[in-house]
Amino acid sequence: MKIAVLPGDGIGPEIIGQAVKVLNALGESFEMETAPVGGAGYEASGHPLPEATLKLALEADAVLFGAVGDWKYDKLDRPLRPEQAILGLRKNLNLFANLRPAILYPELAGASTLKPEVVSGLDILIVRELTGDIYFGQPRGMRECPDGPFKGSREGFDTMRYSEPEIRRIAHVAFQAAQKRGKRLTSVDKANVLETFQFWKDIVTDVHKEYPDVELDHMYVDNAAMQLVRAPKKFDVIVTGNMFGDILSDAAAMLTGSIGMLPSASLDANNKGLYEPSHGSAPDIAGKGIANPLATILSAAMMLRYSLNKAEQADRVENAVKKVLAQGLRTGDIYEEGTTKVGTEQMGDAVVKALA
Amino acid sequence: MKIAVLPGDGIGPEIIGQAVKVLNALGESFEMETAPVGGAGYEASGHPLPEATLKLALEADAVLFGAVGDWKYDKLDRPLRPEQAILGLRKNLNLFANLRPAILYPELAGASTLKPEVVSGLDILIVRELTGDIYFGQPRGMRECPDGPFKGSREGFDTMRYSEPEIRRIAHVAFQAAQKRGKRLTSVDKANVLETFQFWKDIVTDVHKEYPDVELDHMYVDNAAMQLVRAPKKFDVIVTGNMFGDILSDAAAMLTGSIGMLPSASLDANNKGLYEPSHGSAPDIAGKGIANPLATILSAAMMLRYSLNKAEQADRVENAVKKVLAQGLRTGDIYEEGTTKVGTEQMGDAVVKALA
Numbered sequence: 001m002k003i004a005v006l007p008g009d010g011i012g013p014e015i016i017g018q019a020v021k022v023l024n025a026l027g028e029s030f031e032m033e034t035a036p037v038g039g040a041g042y043e044a045s046g047h048p049l050p051e052a053t054l055k056l057a058l059e060a061d062a063v064l065f066g067a068v069g070d071w072k073y074d075k076l077d078r079p080l081r082p083e084q085a086i087l088g089l090r091k092n093l094n095l096f097a098n099l100r101p102a103i104l105y106p107e108l109a110g111a112s113t114l115k116p117e118v119v120s121g122l123d124i125l126i127v128r129e130l131t132g133d134i135y136f137g138q139p140r141g142m143r144e145c146p147d148g149p150f151k152g153s154r155e156g157f158d159t160m161r162y163s164e165p166e167i168r169r170i171a172h173v174a175f176q177a178a179q180k181r182g183k184r185l186t187s188v189d190k191a192n193v194l195e196t197f198q199f200w201k202d203i204v205t206d207v208h209k210e211y212p213d214v215e216l217d218h219m220y221v222d223n224a225a226m227q228l229v230r231a232p233k234k235f236d237v238i239v240t241g242n243m244f245g246d247i248l249s250d251a252a253a254m255l256t257g258s259i260g261m262l263p264s265a266s267l268d269a270n271n272k273g274l275y276e277p278s279h280g281s282a283p284d285i286a287g288k289g290i291a292n293p294l295a296t297i298l299s300a301a302m303m304l305r306y307s308l309n310k311a312e313q314a315d316r317v318e319n320a321v322k323k324v325l326a327q328g329l330r331t332g333d334i335y336e337e338g339t340t341k342v343g344t345e346q347m348g349d350a351v352v353k354a355l356a
Numbered sequence: 357m358k359i360a361v362l363p364g365d366g367i368g369p370e371i372i373g374q375a376v377k378v379l380n381a382l383g384e385s386f387e388m389e390t391a392p393v394g395g396a397g398y399e400a401s402g403h404p405l406p407e408a409t410l411k412l413a414l415e416a417d418a419v420l421f422g423a424v425g426d427w428k429y430d431k432l433d434r435p436l437r438p439e440q441a442i443l444g445l446r447k448n449l450n451l452f453a454n455l456r457p458a459i460l461y462p463e464l465a466g467a468s469t470l471k472p473e474v475v476s477g478l479d480i481l482i483v484r485e486l487t488g489d490i491y492f493g494q495p496r497g498m499r500e501c502p503d504g505p506f507k508g509s510r511e512g513f514d515t516m517r518y519s520e521p522e523i524r525r526i527a528h529v530a531f532q533a534a535q536k537r538g539k540r541l542t543s544v545d546k547a548n549v550l551e552t553f554q555f556w557k558d559i560v561t562d563v564h565k566e567y568p569d570v571e572l573d574h575m576y577v578d579n580a581a582m583q584l585v586r587a588p589k590k591f592d593v594i595v596t597g598n599m600f601g602d603i604l605s606d607a608a609a610m611l612t613g614s615i616g617m618l619p620s621a622s623l624d625a626n627n628k629g630l631y632e633p634s635h636g637s638a639p640d641i642a643g644k645g646i647a648n649p650l651a652t653i654l655s656a657a658m659m660l661r662y663s664l665n666k667a668e669q670a671d672r673v674e675n676a677v678k679k680v681l682a683q684g685l686r687t688g689d690i691y692e693e694g695t696t697k698v699g700t701e702q703m704g705d706a707v708v709k710a711l712a
């Protein structure tokens with residue numbers, strides 16, 4: 001089985017290094033091939049998603065992705081900026097289903113900015129549609145405003161759109177995920193304002209007929225943002241579009257206070273996937289050996305489970321992570337008095353040791 | 357000076373009643389005229405924004421608005437649903453600037469789900485553009501998908517757009533608000549993905565030249581949602597578009613844990629405005645006399661300040677509200693042990709008494 005390893009920028013290479021170490025320690029024979037992406041791709045060949053990198057990702061059974069972005073690329077034209085690589089991979093690999101767990105490990109309850117009773121034991125799964133919506137909808141661009149009171153002035157515009165098959169397939173993913181968990185699904189929309197999301201709500205309601213064992217409710221996105229702050233534990237699985245999912249999944253991740261622990265999977269229709277930590281490239285701490293590699297290691301575990309059909313190995317990795325937390329090992333981002341502060345490399349080594 | 361009073365649905369009439377009582381106690385001579393809106397408008401004349409109500413709002417110097425919405429109207433076609441009234445008023449009255457303070461009163465710090473050290477003393481102002489963006493952009497609707505892999509299937513679509521003058525005028529409002537406060541403005545966009553918000557960012561940056569005393573920074577909306585949870589006190593004024601503002605202002609309000617305390621103002625270019633509490637119509641507690649009227653009373657204070665040019669009276673009302681909090685009076689939503697629980701009417705009476 002072939003894994004494309006794309007370290008990217010900032011802390012990307014450091015954290016990917018630890019995940020690769022853990023994968024190598026499992027006693028399986030994975031073929032891993034590394035390629036540059038993001039700023040590193042731009043440096044190597046003038047484009048954030050070099051052709052060879054895309055080809056590798058297309059051929060591989062799964063993609064393990066670090067993080068992209070650095071301030072030094074801020075001045076580039078948009079199509080050349082690092083984050084275009086991630087958009088390009090999602091689109092070209094048809095990775096329409098983004099799974100983002102927001103879990104608060106009992107040992108890390110203190111890291112949250114929320115009161116312990118509000119978040120302890122938090123375990124939400126956000127299912128975000130990832131290849132549609134206003135992220136990719138055409139037409140978009142700059143033009144002369146064609147109508148209304150500002151006719152003739154310059155305007156920027158984008159198109160939000162969702163077709164029926166796009167909504168159906170992500171709804172199926174979400175209902176099936178809910179079946180394997182608490183059997184409750186919240187579909188987040190803005191049906192009171194947007195045509196796209198009135199349609200979304202109608203289709204999700206229709207797909208629900210095939211999952212009578214799952215309880216479905218609908219919530220407006222503004223209310224969902226409030227409820228995540230007010231009573232996040234009331235959620236089980238949340239499904240929403242690309243744009244709302246971008247905002248809500250980051251808010252949900254931050255509720256835990258330990259975004260350095262949160263993995264993500266982006267899947268196509270055949271369980272091929274791209275796996276990456278939920279956090280970014282953190283260029284401010286890059287190269288210092290202090291970044292938390294656990295989100296990337298847990299992303300590798302998701303890869304074992306969803307794309308490589310190695311559920312037992314996934315369990316092994318996840319249990320090893322729990323073990324190092326129980327041992328009191330912490331990188332700086334999750335450090336608290338009374339625990340042991342370790343660096344990136346030491347944390348990776350500890351996970352490898354805990355696999356035994 | 358003429359005030360259009362639109363109580364609306366659910367707890368709307370109860371809370372508006374208290375705000376009117378407070379206004380009447382100021383010793384000014386306001387002409388107030390009441391008209392039905394939302395579900396009440398639909399009951400009265402078959403439309404959530406009856407013609408006579410719109411006419412009254414257009415003629416008046418300011419609009420004092422309660423809340424609209426009730427589950428019993430959920431089955432109506434979208435154009436007839438209560439919330440269309442609020443969209444119609446915003447558009448017809450050109451209320452492009454929505455000001456939503458998120459303030460945590462020291463007495464209510466315990467009501468927040470966030471740790472006291474994270475939120476105590478919170479004082480953010482969100483400036484949300486209110487008549488543009490994907491809320492009103494044409495074209496929108498349902499159609500046969502015209503291109504791409506799902507060509508021919510049904511799709512819902514909407515248009516996000518912002519023209520230069522729309523961005524300029526809201527940016528001016530935000531910079532001027534920042535000048536009167538902590539002199540820091542965060543413009544929230546999604547310039548890494550959306551053409552509309554790359555343009556937004558460019559124009560806000562240009563307007564900044566006229567306000568060299570204000571520090572401007574730009575933040576992606578997903579990051580803003582995270583930072584609101586992580587370190588909300590770092591913000592002073594936030595300016596953003598209609599859709600992102602809808603989500604972020606509700607999240608910010610919920611940080612305080614006391615959304616029943618938060619007023620809002622929606623202003624046109626001449627400081628005519630609509631004033632309403634940030635919370636909704638809460639049909640579940642309507643008619644029970646337990647709703648918190650303070651957000652509506654504080655909205656009336658904003659009306660005195662912005663539209664009626666009575667800053668001293670606004671101060672009087674705001675100080676009276678602080679006084680009743682200091683006296684320990686609380687409605688159920690903000691009640692804590694050791695304070696005195698009061699109903700809607702009693703709370704209104706206490707504010708009137710505290711004006712003296």
Ligand SMILES: CC(C)[C@H](C(=O)O)[C@@H](O)C(=O)O
Pocket residue numbers: 083086087246548549578
């Ligand atoms: C980098 C950016 C384009 C991306 C997105 O908006 O999807 C990121 O925020 C994410 O959530 O993966």
Ligand SMILES: CC(C)[C@H](C(=O)O)[C@@H](O)C(=O)O
Pocket residue numbers: 192193222439442443602
């Ligand atoms: C009721 C709804 C249309 C409205 C909006 O989305 O603007 C509400 O959420 C608000 O923020 O005032």
